[in-house]
Amino acid sequence: MDHNIPDPSVRRLSAYLRQLERLAGEGTRHVSSRQLAGYIKAGDAQVRRDLALFGQFGRRGVGYEVDDLINVLRTILGTRQRQWPVVVVGAGEICHALLTYRGFRQRGFDVVAAFDIDPKKIGRTIGGVDVLPMEDCAPVIQRLEVRLAILAVPADAADETARRLCECGIEGILNFATTGLEVPEGVFVSEADITSHLEQLSFRLTSHRP
Amino acid sequence: MDHNIPDPSVRRLSAYLRQLERLAGEGTRHVSSRQLAGYIKAGDAQVRRDLALFGQFGRRGVGYEVDDLINVLRTILGTRQRQWPVVVVGAGEICHALLTYRGFRQRGFDVVAAFDIDPKKIGRTIGGVDVLPMEDCAPVIQRLEVRLAILAVPADAADETARRLCECGIEGILNFATTGLEVPEGVFVSEADITSHLEQLSFRLTSHRP
DNA sequence: GTCCGTTTGTGATAAATTTCACGATCAGGG
DNA sequence: CCCTGATCGTGAAATTTATCACAAACGGAC
Numbered sequence: 001m002d003h004n005i006p007d008p009s010v011r012r013l014s015a016y017l018r019q020l021e022r023l024a025g026e027g028t029r030h031v032s033s034r035q036l037a038g039y040i041k042a043g044d045a046q047v048r049r050d051l052a053l054f055g056q057f058g059r060r061g062v063g064y065e066v067d068d069l070i071n072v073l074r075t076i077l078g079t080r081q082r083q084w085p086v087v088v089v090g091a092g093e094i095c096h097a098l099l100t101y102r103g104f105r106q107r108g109f110d111v112v113a114a115f116d117i118d119p120k121k122i123g124r125t126i127g128g129v130d131v132l133p134m135e136d137c138a139p140v141i142q143r144l145e146v147r148l149a150i151l152a153v154p155a156d157a158a159d160e161t162a163r164r165l166c167e168c169g170i171e172g173i174l175n176f177a178t179t180g181l182e183v184p185e186g187v188f189v190s191e192a193d194i195t196s197h198l199e200q201l202s203f204r205l206t207s208h209r210p
Numbered sequence: 211m212d213h214n215i216p217d218p219s220v221r222r223l224s225a226y227l228r229q230l231e232r233l234a235g236e237g238t239r240h241v242s243s244r245q246l247a248g249y250i251k252a253g254d255a256q257v258r259r260d261l262a263l264f265g266q267f268g269r270r271g272v273g274y275e276v277d278d279l280i281n282v283l284r285t286i287l288g289t290r291q292r293q294w295p296v297v298v299v300g301a302g303e304i305c306h307a308l309l310t311y312r313g314f315r316q317r318g319f320d321v322v323a324a325f326d327i328d329p330k331k332i333g334r335t336i337g338g339v340d341v342l343p344m345e346d347c348a349p350v351i352q353r354l355e356v357r358l359a360i361l362a363v364p365a366d367a368a369d370e371t372a373r374r375l376c377e378c379g380i381e382g383i384l385n386f387a388t389t390g391l392e393v394p395e396g397v398f399v400s401e402a403d404i405t406s407h408l409e410q411l412s413f414r415l416t417s418h419r420p
Numbered sequence: 421g422t423c424c425g426t427t428t429g430t431g432a433t434a435a436a437t438t439t440c441a442c443g444a445t446c447a448g449g450g
Numbered sequence: 451c452c453c454t455g456a457t458c459g460t461g462a463a464a465t466t467t468a469t470c471a472c473a474a475a476c477g478g479a480c
Contacts, residue, residue: 006467010413014406018388022365032427039390044427045469052429054418060428061476077409078416086408093307098404100303103365103388107405108412148411155232155313172411174404178228178313180249188414190407194308194384195317196224197400198296199287201358201382202318203220204398206288208264216437242457254457255439262459270458271446427476434469445458450451 009050010077015040016047017073024066032063079108085146087170089161090153091116091124091131094176098150099127109148113140141168150174151181162189219260220287225250226257227283234276242273289318295356297380299371300363301326301334301341304386308360309337319358323350351378360384361391372399 019039023031033047051057057072058064074080086104088095091114098104099111114131116122124131132140140146149170153161158177165173172188175181178196181189229249233241243257261267267282268274284290296314298305301324308314309321324341326332334341342350350356359380363371368387375383382398385391388406391399 004466005413005418007410008467010410011406013413014403014409015390015401017409018403018406019390022389034427039392043469045430045471046467048427048429049468056429058428059476060474061426063427076413076416076418078412079409084408084412093310097303097307101404104405104408107409109405109408147415148408172415174407174411179232180225180229182249188411190410191225192402192404192407193224193228194311194402195314195319196221196228197384197402198294198314198319198358199224199227199289199317200217200220200400201384201398202288202294203215203223203286205357205381206286208215208286214436218437244457253439255441255460256437258457258459259438266459268458269446270444271456273457422480424479425477428474430472430474432470432472434467436465436467438463438465440461440463442460442462443458444460446456448454450453 005053009053012040012042012046012050013073013076016050017070017077020066020070020073024070028066030063031066031069033058036064074108077108082108084109084148085112085144086110086148086150087112087137087141087146088114088129088150088152089116089134089137089165090151090157091118091121091126092152092154094152095150096126098152099129101127111150112144112146137165138168141165141170146170148172148174150176152176155179215263219263222250222252222256222260223283223286226260227280227287230276230280230283234280238276240273241276241279243268246274284318287318293318293320294358295320295322295354296358296360297322297347297351297356298324298339298360298362299326299344299347299375300361300367301328301331301336302362302364304362305360306336308362309339311337321360322354322356347375348378351375351380356380358382358384360386362386365389 016036034044037044037047054076086109088098095114111129114129115134115137117134121131122133149165151173155178158179162181166184166187174190174192176192178193226246244254247254247257264286296319298308305324321339324339325344325347327344331341332343359375361383365388368389372391376394376397384400384402386402388403
């Protein structure tokens with residue numbers, strides 16, 4: 001089992017997990033690769049291949065057991081054994097939305113603190129999470145062994161803030177800023193810029209014939 | 211010039227545009243494919259290939275003119291000629307964050323209305339945008355010729371709401387819900403589920419050796 | 421116990437995407 | 451004017467990713 005798992009496969013694994021959780025909620029016990037493929041835009045062989053990257057989890061002639069597969073996928077994605085502590089940097093509107101969203105915990109993520117440089121925001125508590133001064137980020141990250149950060153600061157502060165987070169030992173950044181980040185080797189960035197998402201859509205709705 | 215532009219290329223085009231806008235802001239006039247590639251994780255040939263899918267925009271020995279390339283990319287992505295009206299469905303925290311974000315307009319998107327079913331939310335104005343009852347979505351979408359929607363409702367309402375939007379003529383949905391959507395042929399969906407993004411990161415930080 | 425319809429796992433194949441490598445073009449300097 | 455260093459555009463090659471297709475395995479019916 002090697003390290004070179006393609007990004008698209010990992011994205012699909014998340015998507016499978018979403019569907020399986022829904023099926024489990026509805027009481028469904030078994031599911032086939034064909035069904036699972038139907039929910040997202042993919043073929044059944046694709047589903048089996050994605051899973052085959054990590055082992056054999058189904059039974060021929062039967063399919064997959066929903067609960068089993070949920071556990072398998074959580075293990076693969078790293079959210080089964082542990083709860084990941086996460087910090088949010090930048091206590092603006094996005095931060096507010098993140099801190100009041102109750103769904104992270106049950107999916108393996110736990111927002112433990114928010115940071116900002118604005119004294120007016122520092123000291124507040126949003127959704128049970130304290131907004132702390134940016135200076136405190138290093139000790140908090142180290143003490144709580146935080147490896148993931150969500151970056152929700154204005155574009156012009158993003159790169160500098162990211163650099164600082166990496167110095168504190170952050171290894172994965174979910175980036176809501178519009179800027180691309182420059183991070184050291186070994187730090188992963190996932191881009192969540194909403195405008196880019198909208199551009200994907202406007203591109204597809206725009207005719208590209210000469 | 212055909213229709214089969216790979217998704218990864220479109221994502222990178224957005225990323226190039228982000229960098230170019232930054233460079234323009236700093237007063238930079240010219241940029242090479244190598245520089246542009248340096249900002250995102252890619253090779254210089256990759257940059258040139260992506261652009262070559264649509265034409266020839268550089269000058270050999272010189273590189274690309276920043277302003278020109280910005281216009282080219284906006285044209286390609288569909289945000290140069292027109293301003294895209296967008297509706298947000300679900301007036302929760304995410305909606306609040308979207309409506310108070312001032313950056314959409316300058317990138318070609320214009321949130322024209324928000325919808326909700328909760329009477330307590332209807333009638334408010336957030337960031338200059340009115341929250342309207344869900345019943346009004348069909349006439350508003352048709353009158354303003356809205357083709358893009360941002361879906362920010364709870365997971366259990368997502369699929370039904372998406373179906374309804376498609377009936378109103380929506381052709382592209384940016385989906386913040388955790389559920390995968392089932393949409394008719396010809397409707398594009400871009401997934402923005404934050405948990406999935408975090409899972410991408412936790413996967414990469416999790417060791418995958420036997 | 422055997423047959424039948426179903427579904428997985430996977431080798432082989434096909435398709436898509438990325439990288440390589442080089443000729444063509446350009447600006448600047450001597 | 452011609453040489454030099456830089457850079458694009460792109461055919462060809464390499465690599466990665468997705469699909470096909472079929473043997474193996476399973477449950478249920480009879």
